[in-house]
Amino acid sequence: xxxxxxxxxxxxxxxxxxxxxxxxxxxxxxxxxxxxxxxxxxxxxxxxxxxxxxxxxxxxxxxxx
Amino acid sequence: xxxxxxxxxxxxxxxxxxxxxxxxxxxxxxxxxxxxxxxxxxxxxxxxxxxxxxxxxxxxxxxxxxxxxxxxxxxxxxxxxxxxxxxxxxxxxxxxxxxxxxxxxxxxxxxxxxxxxxxxxxxxxxxxxxxxxxxxxxxxxxxxxxxxxxxxxxxxxxxxxxxxxxxxxxxxxxxxxxxxxxxxxxxxxxxxxxxxxxxxxxxxxxxxxxxxxxxxxxxxxxxxxxxxxxxxxxxxxxxxxxxxxxxxxxxxxxxxxxxxxxxxxxxxxxxxxxxxxxxxxxxxxxxxxxxxxxxxxxxxxxxxxxxxxxxxxxxxxxxxxxxxxxxxxxxxxxxxxxxxxxxxxxxxxxxxx
Amino acid sequence: xxxxxxxxxxxxxxxxxxxxxxxxxxxxxxxxxxxxxxxxxxxxxxxxxxxxxxxxxxxxxxxxxxxxxxxxxxxxxxxxxxxxxxxxxxxxxxxxxxxxxxxxxxxxxxxxxxxxxxxxxxxxxxxxxxxxxxxxxxxxxxxxxxxxxxxxxxxxxxxxxxxxxxxxxxxxxxxxxxxxxxxxxxxxxxxxxxxxxxxxxxxxxxxxxxxxxxxxxxxxxxxxxxxxxxxxxxxxxxxxxxxxxxxxxx
Numbered sequence: 252x253x254x255x256x257x258x259x260x261x262x263x264x265x266x267x268x269x270x271x272x273x274x275x276x277x278x279x280x281x282x283x284x285x286x287x288x289x290x291x292x293x294x295x296x297x298x299x300x301x302x303x304x305x306x307x308x309x310x311x312x313x314x315x316x
Numbered sequence: 317x318x319x320x321x322x323x324x325x326x327x328x329x330x331x332x333x334x335x336x337x338x339x340x341x342x343x344x345x346x347x348x349x350x351x352x353x354x355x356x357x358x359x360x361x362x363x364x365x366x367x368x369x370x371x372x373x374x375x376x377x378x379x380x381x382x383x384x385x386x387x388x389x390x391x392x393x394x395x396x397x398x399x400x401x402x403x404x405x406x407x408x409x410x411x412x413x414x415x416x417x418x419x420x421x422x423x424x425x426x427x428x429x430x431x432x433x434x435x436x437x438x439x440x441x442x443x444x445x446x447x448x449x450x451x452x453x454x455x456x457x458x459x460x461x462x463x464x465x466x467x468x469x470x471x472x473x474x475x476x477x478x479x480x481x482x483x484x485x486x487x488x489x490x491x492x493x494x495x496x497x498x499x500x501x502x503x504x505x506x507x508x509x510x511x512x513x514x515x516x517x518x519x520x521x522x523x524x525x526x527x528x529x530x531x532x533x534x535x536x537x538x539x540x541x542x543x544x545x546x547x548x549x550x551x552x553x554x555x556x557x558x559x560x561x562x563x564x565x566x567x568x569x570x571x572x573x574x575x576x577x578x579x580x581x582x583x584x585x586x587x588x589x590x591x592x593x594x595x596x597x598x599x600x601x602x603x604x605x606x607x608x609x610x611x612x613x614x615x616x617x618x619x620x621x622x623x624x625x626x627x628x629x630x631x632x633x634x635x636x637x638x639x640x641x642x643x644x645x646x647x648x649x650x651x652x653x654x655x656x657x658x659x660x661x662x663x664x665x666x667x668x669x
Numbered sequence: 670x671x672x673x674x675x676x677x678x679x680x681x682x683x684x685x686x687x688x689x690x691x692x693x694x695x696x697x698x699x700x701x702x703x704x705x706x707x708x709x710x711x712x713x714x715x716x717x718x719x720x721x722x723x724x725x726x727x728x729x730x731x732x733x734x735x736x737x738x739x740x741x742x743x744x745x746x747x748x749x750x751x752x753x754x755x756x757x758x759x760x761x762x763x764x765x766x767x768x769x770x771x772x773x774x775x776x777x778x779x780x781x782x783x784x785x786x787x788x789x790x791x792x793x794x795x796x797x798x799x800x801x802x803x804x805x806x807x808x809x810x811x812x813x814x815x816x817x818x819x820x821x822x823x824x825x826x827x828x829x830x831x832x833x834x835x836x837x838x839x840x841x842x843x844x845x846x847x848x849x850x851x852x853x854x855x856x857x858x859x860x861x862x863x864x865x866x867x868x869x870x871x872x873x874x875x876x877x878x879x880x881x882x883x884x885x886x887x888x889x890x891x892x893x894x895x896x897x898x899x900x901x902x903x904x905x906x907x908x909x910x911x912x913x914x915x916x917x918x919x
Contacts, residue, residue, distance in 0.1 A: 262690035264892040299673030305852045308695025316674030364751035369777040376741035405689020509733040511713040511756035520736045521728040
């Protein structure tokens, strides 16, 4: 896994989905405690570039080195 | 050795000796000399001085300095203190100490430049939003003002409250012999912000106002019990007791002594704290007193409310009349006070309560 | 896979914050903390925080901070810096706080050249109170107090503060405007913030970074479209860049 996700932080803003260069991010279909559908990453497509980390306002992503 | 000094300059020097190391304010008659003096003196003692763009900015700069643990000062007059009200409420909310000096001048709005006591209600009740009080000291001479500067800071830090030094134009502008106190050691307060997060604050949305209300009530009750200050003279056997603070307090003391010499049984209570009001002094008044008389430099009578409450609380079995002599502005001359005393005695001047 | 750089949110802001989905505050506050981490100043920082959406930062942050009276952070920061000249003082305000009610304090801190750093989050309205018009609202923009669109002939034209600082105030060390619309812009903004903090650390003078930031809720746009609005409508009027560079950087 290249990127850890904190599901409880995601507010469905969609910025990471829009900016991911590999279109590896999508909305999951299970709610978090705040009532949002948090994002999920397809690890096979992910290249660990960190764009999701950069554009996320809520600290959802931890890109592992 | 006492030297003749102008009030505002002596007060400014006393603040420095009491450990003040930050001043921010704006010029306003009749307090500007405090700022002018500190504009060169603060740097000499390693403090910081800012001539702020407004009174409002000034009090907020004081908030900044006080939050970092420094003894901070601002000085103004009525209209400027009005601009500072939100800041004073904020200082009290954050439990940050500060000293605010007001040299009161008469009038509503822009007002006049005459010396006055027309801000008593605002200073003692607080003109800002919320449920707070400030300790209000009201000296009657330059020496007393100077001597109260260190207690002003010590009280502010002991109770984490704002101390208002309620002077008036006369005290700022006159010259009297003054002995200045020694310098105190300058220290930061233990709850100061220092960049290292030593003192952990809770976020504004986590405040528990119910719990804070309990603490606030206890704090004010403790101050009321322990910090009342006053001067009293010949009240134990008096028929009439004058109540007057500040410079009118001195004039009234003169009137009391002259009346006594002429056989009139009168006395004086001179509050030195306007908040907490010195209720305890009134307990010492002759149980058979015929009335209390406030002497005030304002139009509508402001301290009369606190004085009336005090005499009626301490002498519950009788309903002692409370009179107010209101001279609008300028120090009432002793002869006027004496004339009006006889009018009270004869019934020509009626009681307020 | 082995040569990806670790990217981890600094601990001080690694917590749930109450900003709206897609709000720029979360990005900017993270960038500030990343810069402080890299400059090794995390234990040498005090934030005077403005009133508005900025208040949400004050609620969450666990470091020295003071929630200031609305608009007055410029004055509070002045008091703090004058008595703690070696502590980083970074004010964090919205356009409503800094440029409307606080314009005098904001202006005068820059005018005097206080050695502070001022971060202004410009979302062209008063966000927290429900989207009223601000001094930075664009001509024709509909807000809660300009329901037919802002009429600049009556209310004035949007203010450009970093440019004014660069042009008018000799004591200013650094003035820039950035935005958070793309990864490239976010990285550029981080450079501006770092420059501003370094200007303060080296006692060069006053530094300000304004950030064009989205307000999806009050603009009535999705977060992605709010970023597009910034690119299409705001950047042409509010250019991105450094208007006054630090002396050494020249």
